[in-house]
Amino acid sequence: MVDEGVPADIADLLSTPDFPVDRFADVWRSLDDGNLIRQADQLGYRWLITGDRKMPYQRNLKGRAISVLVLHSPRLPQVRAIGHSIRNALLSPVAGHFVLLDVNGCVAGTPTPHLQGV
Numbered sequence: 508m509v510d511e512g513v514p515a516d517i518a519d520l521l522s523t524p525d526f527p528v529d530r531f532a533d534v535w536r537s538l539d540d541g542n543l544i545r546q547a548d549q550l551g552y553r554w555l556i557t558g559d560r561k562m563p564y565q566r567n568l569k570g571r572a573i574s575v576l577v578l579h580s581p582r583l584p585q586v587r588a589i590g591h592s593i594r595n596a597l598l599s600p601v602a603g604h605f606v607l608l609d610v611n612g613c614v615a616g617t618p619t620p621h622l623q624g625v
Contacts, residue, residue, distance in 0.1 A: 508547055510557035513581040520590055526597060540566055548573040553600045563605040567621040574600040577607045
């Protein structure tokens, strides 16, 4: 599922018949990030895709089944350019971890449940 700050067209771009990516549900607009992660996790989503690069510093995924993929940029042209890399990352969820992608679509660093400091 894509986060509220990610254009809905990106969900369509990343979806495949074998791995659908849901658009952000309007009923979730009032949820803060923590409650959004909790709800998505409880509903069985394997991934939340976000462009919020502060989220790994603000939230802790320890004990969660969901993974959060943090895009370097949630803009459609940049996502289109690295769409194949994003789809490959989505095939290997790291439960309870943030996975950060760099501008080229490569995993930046080691997946982590929480980042310290800014």
